[in-house]
Amino acid sequence: MIPYGRQEITQEDIDRVVETLTSDYLTQGPAVPKFEAAIRTATGAAHCVAVNSATSALHLACLALDLGPGDLLWTSPITFVASANVARLCGADVDFVDIDAQTFNMSPKALATKLADAKAAGRLPKVIMPVHMCGQSADMKEIGKLARAYGVRVIEDASHAIGGRYGGQPVGACQYSDIAVFSFHPVKIVTTAEGGAACAQNPDIAAKMALLRSHGVTRDEALMTRPSEGPWYYQQVDLGLNYRLTELQAALGISQMERLDAYVARRNALARRYDEDLNGLALERPGRQAGAYSAFHLYVIRVDPAIRRNVFEALRAEDIGVNVHYIPVHLQPYYENLGFKCSDFPVAEAYYASAISIPLYPGMTDADQGVVIHAVERALETAKASRSA
Numbered sequence: 061m062i063p064y065g066r067q068e069i070t071q072e073d074i075d076r077v078v079e080t081l082t083s084d085y086l087t088q089g090p091a092v093p094k095f096e097a098a099i100r101t102a103t104g105a106a107h108c109v110a111v112n113s114a115t116s117a118l119h120l121a122c123l124a125l126d127l128g129p130g131d132l133l134w135t136s137p138i139t140f141v142a143s144a145n146v147a148r149l150c151g152a153d154v155d156f157v158d159i160d161a162q163t164f165n166m167s168p169k170a171l172a173t174k175l176a177d178a179k180a181a182g183r184l185p186k187v188i189m190p191v192h193m194c195g196q197s198a199d200m201k202e203i204g205k206l207a208r209a210y211g212v213r214v215i216e217d218a219s220h221a222i223g224g225r226y227g228g229q230p231v232g233a234c235q236y237s238d239i240a241v242f243s244f245h246p247v248k249i250v251t252t253a254e255g256g257a258a259c260a261q262n263p264d265i266a267a268k269m270a271l272l273r274s275h276g277v278t279r280d281e282a283l284m285t286r287p288s289e290g291p292w293y294y295q296q297v298d299l300g301l302n303y304r305l306t307e308l309q310a311a312l313g314i315s316q317m318e319r320l321d322a323y324v325a326r327r328n329a330l331a332r333r334y335d336e337d338l339n340g341l342a343l344e345r346p347g348r349q350a351g352a353y354s355a356f357h358l359y360v361i362r363v364d365p366a367i368r369r370n371v372f373e374a375l376r377a378e379d380i381g382v383n384v385h386y387i388p389v390h391l392q393p394y395y396e397n398l399g400f401k402c403s404d405f406p407v408a409e410a411y412y413a414s415a416i417s418i419p420l421y422p423g424m425t426d427a428d429q430g431v432v433i434h435a436v437e438r439a440l441e442t443a444k445a446s447r448s449a
Contacts, residue, residue: 063381065247073315080311091310098317103232105259107266114219114243114256115142116303120269121239135189137388137408158405162347164193168202191217195355197226204236219243220357223324232259250316252309276300326422327356359420365413367443374439
């Protein structure tokens with residue numbers, strides 16, 4: 061099968077992990093800070109807190125911005141459920157902002173309208189969480205401008221987007237946000253097996269995330285309520301969690317980060333070929349956000365909803381590992397039980413009805429991509445013929 065995404069593990073990656081495995085540290089050693097430094101270098105962020113998943117990073121980001129009961133977070137309905145779930149885990153309420161039909165990201169126009177209505181109703185969100193769908197930055201300049209105008213904090217769910225750029229800056233520089241979060245799941249741009257990171261420019265925000273990452277426990281006397289009792293002494297000064305990344309994962313991440321630019325360049329080359337070779341077929345190719353350089357975690361085509369399932373199943377039958385990203389979060393049973401319903405976010409729902417993610421990953425050969433392109437052509441023809449019959 062040609063999967064929709066796949067990690068690349070080199071001998072150098074293996075050697076780095078084995079070296080760490082035989083070192084003195086399996087956790088809380090020197091590799092995690094080195095990995096964080098590599099992310100800071102790649103993004104231009106002043107601070108980075110590496111953790112065991114992007115979900116953990118999003119949760120810490122919400123906690124660092126004091127999101128809690130009585131507060132409200134808005135995110136995109138086209139994302140993985142974690143983007144919304146972390147707000148619920150903080151005790152906050154969740155709502156969604158519809159997407160732009162071309163970029164699949166949060167629509168600034170929809171956001172502007174929703175913010176104006178929310179202000180009139182006296183129920184503004186505390187946090188807005190745009191999602192950089194498929195690796196392409198949302199229109200952060202406009203989103204940031206609206207957030208500042210209404211006094212709202214911004215967390216970028218950039219899980220798909222490390223190595224991407226927006227407005228001349230790397231994604232993660234937090235040019236228009238408080239915090240940016242990345243994922244290092246195996247199908248993402250670089251991997252630590254599981255893992256994530258939160259980047260920030262504000263040192264206080266970063267310090268709070270770092271504290272909460274490890275139980276809220278500190279050995280820093282400056283944070284303690286009374287003098288240290290000795291070298292063994294620590295205090296729990298906040299209610300935290302164990303979201304630490306292991307040294308083994310960090311070692312893999314350090315090695316992978318050395319290939320970040322090459323991976324993103326290859327993904328863009330594959331995307332350009334799809335743009336060219338799929339042109340003229342009965343499908344829509346993904347649009348581009350002005351001023352953005354996508355990391356191209358995903359390449360999503362859109363087909364007639366009446367034949368989407370037929371096309372999907374025909375591709376799977378040819379061992380093309382297509383997928384759908386994502387089912388709108390507000391249509392999940394948990395969120396339906398909170399009052400959301402079909403038709404609440406029509407652009408997102410129309411996207412979902414037509415979307416298919418086709419294979420794209422750095423190790424994909426030109427020959428494999430050719431197989432995918434021809435399979436898409438055949439699947440569309442077969443689906444059209446079946447519908448006509």
